[in-house]
Amino acid sequence: MFALDSPTMISRERILEAAARVYAKHGFRGATTRLIAIEAGVNEVTLFRTFGSKGALLEAVLTHNDTQFEISKLPLRPVDPAAELTSWVGRNLDTLRTMRPLLVHTTSEVDERPEAAKFACEGRHHAHDELRSYITRLQAAGLAAADIDVGTSVVMLVSSVMGDVMGRPMVPDVYPPMDEAAMRYVQCFLRMIGVQKNKSIAANKKQRSRIT
Amino acid sequence: MFALDSPTMISRERILEAAARVYAKHGFRGATTRLIAIEAGVNEVTLFRTFGSKGALLEAVLTHNDTQFEISKLPLRPVDPAAELTSWVGRNLDTLRTMRPLLVHTTSEVDERPEAAKFACEGRHHAHDELRSYITRLQAAGLAAADIDVGTSVVMLVSSVMGDVMGRPMVPDVYPPMDEAAMRYVQCFLRMIGVQKNKSIAANKKQRSRIT
DNA sequence: TTTGTAAGCAAGCAGGTACTTGCATACACG
DNA sequence: CGTGTATGCAAGTACCTGCTTGCTTACAAA
Numbered sequence: 001m002f003a004l005d006s007p008t009m010i011s012r013e014r015i016l017e018a019a020a021r022v023y024a025k026h027g028f029r030g031a032t033t034r035l036i037a038i039e040a041g042v043n044e045v046t047l048f049r050t051f052g053s054k055g056a057l058l059e060a061v062l063t064h065n066d067t068q069f070e071i072s073k074l075p076l077r078p079v080d081p082a083a084e085l086t087s088w089v090g091r092n093l094d095t096l097r098t099m100r101p102l103l104v105h106t107t108s109e110v111d112e113r114p115e116a117a118k119f120a121c122e123g124r125h126h127a128h129d130e131l132r133s134y135i136t137r138l139q140a141a142g143l144a145a146a147d148i149d150v151g152t153s154v155v156m157l158v159s160s161v162m163g164d165v166m167g168r169p170m171v172p173d174v175y176p177p178m179d180e181a182a183m184r185y186v187q188c189f190l191r192m193i194g195v196q197k198n199k200s201i202a203a204n205k206k207q208r209s210r211i212t
Numbered sequence: 213m214f215a216l217d218s219p220t221m222i223s224r225e226r227i228l229e230a231a232a233r234v235y236a237k238h239g240f241r242g243a244t245t246r247l248i249a250i251e252a253g254v255n256e257v258t259l260f261r262t263f264g265s266k267g268a269l270l271e272a273v274l275t276h277n278d279t280q281f282e283i284s285k286l287p288l289r290p291v292d293p294a295a296e297l298t299s300w301v302g303r304n305l306d307t308l309r310t311m312r313p314l315l316v317h318t319t320s321e322v323d324e325r326p327e328a329a330k331f332a333c334e335g336r337h338h339a340h341d342e343l344r345s346y347i348t349r350l351q352a353a354g355l356a357a358a359d360i361d362v363g364t365s366v367v368m369l370v371s372s373v374m375g376d377v378m379g380r381p382m383v384p385d386v387y388p389p390m391d392e393a394a395m396r397y398v399q400c401f402l403r404m405i406g407v408q409k410n411k412s413i414a415a416n417k418k419q420r421s422r423i424t
Numbered sequence: 425t426t427t428g429t430a431a432g433c434a435a436g437c438a439g440g441t442a443c444t445t446g447c448a449t450a451c452a453c454g
Numbered sequence: 455c456g457t458g459t460a461t462g463c464a465a466g467t468a469c470c471t472g473c474t475t476g477c478t479t480a481c482a483a484a
Contacts, residue, residue, distance in 0.1 A: 011431075027320060029239070030324070033471075043432050044472095044473090045475095046431060050430095053472080053473080107316055108320040110382060120382060125383055128386045149396055152388050152396040152399070156369075156397065156400055157368075158375070159371045159374070163370070163374055163375055166319070167336065167374070174367060176363060176367070184364040187361060187364070188360075188364050188404050191360070191403070191404050223460080246441080255461065255462050255463070266441090
């Protein structure tokens with residue numbers, strides 16, 4: 001056996017990162033072992049000795065990037081929905097943008113390489129759950145309307161984020177400016193779920209007492 | 213030369229359709245000329261004689277499918293936004309679902325095969341324009357709020373449609389039931405752009421006169 | 425010093441891939 | 455009938471791809 005910080009690990013890391021880059025550029029079939037080896041500055045044989053096969057290597061790449069990615073959280077006790085959501089959407093946009101190449105290739109290869117499915121789906125699922133439970137909390141706190149279609153609204157915001165990340169590089173002119181995107185999506189979303197503008201917990205309390 | 217309905221055309225069509233199927237399954241690199249020839253029930257040589265090269269063939273496939281696809285229209289004079297939008301979204305969902313495999317592969321190959329870009333983008337662009345101008349008409353008719361972020365709202369609905377088509381096969385459980393999807397997206401969208409429920413031209417006139 | 429281990433290097437193998445060539449067949453039109 | 459055209463078939467070329475083998479070098483621990 002070998003220790004965790006043995007020289008092998010150096011090669012291993014370098015190969016993994018190189019493979020990720022090459023795969024992001026060319027997809028599975030385009031990511032030849034020769035290309036990866038060159039990109040890693042490593043002999044092609046080392047690659048097979050370390051990972052066994054091209055398939056195993058690229059699977060390792062995916063699980064590696066999968067475990068590194070941590071879904072960002074929304075506050076348990078909502079205070080300022082607009083600010084909190086804008087920050088959350090912004091963070092997701094940033095992370096997803098860096099993973100776009102990997103995502104777009106895995107999605108197109110799910111049919112032929114089922115092990116790619118987990119990577120392509122999991123993040124989206126988590127984001128969905130996180131957002132959904134946050135909206136429920138908003139409703140419980142009286143910050144969002146009670147009669148909205150929570151599931152669909154959530155899908156629409158998540159789709160908007162994904163759509164931005166996936167589509168902007170191809171059709172840049174239809175999207176809101178990149179630095180405003182998060183804010184814009186959230187503003188529209190808030191209207192959709194019945195949150196008035198600039199309505200924080202404090203403002204909400206005032207308004208509620210005025211109404212009743 | 214040859215007439216348009218010469219025997220060649222038969223082969224040509226068969227090859228084009230077979231190529232579309234194989235490409236939809238396996239992507240560019242996976243769509244080998246052998247596979248396509250077998251799928252078309254045609255000798256591989258015929259394929260090269262007719263299209264010259266694999267690249268040219270698959271480019272022909274894309275432009276073929278591109279010209280066949282006609283973007284569905286929204287009415288010039290909006291009467292019942294909910295119904296009109298639901299029908300439009302539904303039609304788009306249906307068409308896009310059939311094109312999903314082609315779309316997902318072209319998007320992942322845009323970097324390496326720029327001619328795929330047009331196919332991957334154009335439809336989305338058209339849908340966007342169509343929806344945008346419709347919303348503007350809604351506003352002009354007093355059927356939608358005036359203070360909304362039209363561009364962003366439109367992006368969000370279009371993204372939701374794309375997201376549904378792309379994501380549902382992979383993460384089916386987060387989306388609204390397929391037969392309700394169009395209606396649900398539109399309901400949420402209407403709220404986002406300030407259209408009250410069941411507000412048609414007639415109802416709108418009544419309400420407006422009541423207010424003023 | 426001995427031994428084990430990670431890595432490089434050169435060569436090769438078996439199969440696949442895009443594409444070509446030469447030749448045979450079938451059919452349509454004059 | 456003869457001629458052109460579309461297609462099939464067999465074979466081959468040049469290259470690429472994943473993967474293997476045999477051998478060498480360098481270093482590190484016992």
